[in-house]
Amino acid sequence: METVSNPATAARVLAVRVLSVKPVGTTAVLAQLSGLHDVLALQALLLEQPLPGQVDVLAAAETVMVKADSPASARRMVARLLEMDLAVQSHAEGKLVTIETVYDGEDLAEVGRLTGLGAEGVVAAHTGQIWTVAFGGFAPGFGYMVGENQALEVPRRSSPRTAVPAGSVALAGNYSAVYPRKSPGGWQLIGRTAARMWDLSREQPALAAPGDRVQFRAVRELVEVAAPGSEIPLAKSPDVRSGLRILSPGLQSLIQDLGRSGHAGLGVSSAGALDRSSVRRANRIVGNQPSAAVVETVAGGLRVQAVGDQVLAVAGAPSALTVVTPSDVPDSADADGGLPERVREVPMATAFALLDGEILTIGAPERGFRSYLAIRGGVEAEAVLGSRSTDTMSGIGPAPLAAGQLLGAGVATASNVVGNPELQPDFPDNGVTVLDIVPGPRDDWVDAAALESLCSQDWAVTPRSNRVGMRLAGEPLRRSRDGELASEGTMAGALQIPPEGQPVLFLADHPITGGYPVIGVVVDHQLDLAAQIPIGGSIRFRWAPGYGLPANASPDISSPDKRFPDKVSN
Secondary structure (H helix, E strand, O other): OEEEOOOOOOOOEEEOOOOEEEEOOOOEEEEEOOOHHHHHHHHHHHHHOOOOOEEEEEEOOOEEEEEEOOHHHHHHHHHHHHHOOOEEEOOOOOOEEEEEEEOOOOOHHHHHHHHOOHHHHHHHHHHOOOEEEEEEEOEEEEEEEEOOOOOOOEOOOOOOEEEEOOOEEEEEEOEEEEOOOOEEEOOEEEEEOOOOOEOOOOOOOEOOOOOOEEEEEEOOOOOOOOOOOOEOOEOOHHHOOOEEEEEEEOOEEEEEOOOOOOOHHHOOOOOOOOOHHHHHHHHHHHOEOOOOOEEEEEOOOEEEEEEOOEEEEEEEOOOOEEEEEEOOOOOOOOOOOOOOEEEEEEOOOOOEEEOOOOEEEEOOOOOOOEEEEEEOOOEEEOOEOOEOOOOOOOOOEOOOOOOOOEEEEOOOEOOOOOOOOOOOOOOOOOOEEEEEEEEOOOHHHEOHHHHHHHHHOOEEEOOOOOOOEEEEEOOOOOEOOOOOOOOEEOOOOEEEOOOOOOOEEEOOOOOOEEOOOEEEEEOHHHHHHHHOOOOOOEEEEEEOOOOOOOOOOOOOOOOOOOOOOOOOOO
């Protein structure tokens, strides 16, 4: 792999026009443009002159998604985008990056069949042209590259893989890309590379950023170069003098806060805790700042031991909280020669002391799925791009917690006193949970029968679900269109429909962009509820009051509420 600088080209003025603007859930809008040049121009303008309430901007093939800080801000953005003066300057070309590739991908033969080129012809076509990184997305370091011709245009797989190996070189639509790390994906795999597409130790973490050009070079074998990990370690154990020792992480325990926004252009999602209200509640109770880092744990089983005296609170899925206090009397051994222990129960959503050496165990949830453990001062971990959260999709942030690890207590307090005990909301069980969805932005990719089926059946949450998304099972939804949707920005709460027809409900660690149509988005204020639906539970969707029905929906579409106003006032 090598890079070569390229001289800047002369700037020219581009006239850009937004063709349409569609809502994406309650807190984002999608601007449709005529082509990639217009997309990049609008993105540049919005980064230089943000709209009121703008949180993030993400360019894609033919669209720009703008995330807002509230539903009211998102509604106001529609008119502003349609009325904007969009005369902007073009930008200089980027550097040339050469990527050595072994062409032995699982889908190489299939791509050869789809294109009519055969396997050798695919390799020749892929290496025989210069690819330009049009935009970032999906994951950090994942660049959507546009070639000089359309000889390698192929559809995505009908069912995405749950795990694509890091370094996989892939094709989908008119794009090529390299998966920077192991992740789910639906692209056709034609080869692999050892090039580090994303490395936080570099000044520019992305090896090939938007605007850069890429030349693939075929090789017989790869030279593996040891890379510094993108995951950021917690404080070293010897330095932790006050905090928590992990005795058992349970099924999965992660460091989380309220996430990192504003980095979608780098392919970095917001990540953060899936149940944000529970994080705020736990932090409030121990006197922390709302954004202090906590431990998010799934399905119980987390056991921690205090290093020094600590003040803790647990919010989220209601569970039995058991504290074991080892005896301070060495000569009072029991019949087995061990020391007697004192056991007490502590309540949820209430501050309590865990004294030096005491052990807290979080039991299996009675309802819900995720619990949040806050320590006064917050969990100490190094911030990456402004957040201490673990992003399981990209690998950014602290690694999952492991037995024997020591977590330091930080200084992220907001008050000199702890808060009062708080009531918690009801949490879902293995029954049916109703979630409200806003139609679109691509509900026109399915017909009225599919929309009725979406809201008239119960969707089971399968064990293949994780923080990236909830994979649902039910009667498949049939698309009314053939072909591929140009990749575009997406967000937590989006209901993406792969060709197989089984929806995927995106959660906080979702890919930044996707090429499967999103036919509905869960309203933002119900994402915390969605995060607490356990594996084996069920979801029933209904159209959210105040946001209208899909344009192609049947007038008698099945829903608890069939008539909604088209607009909601501010």
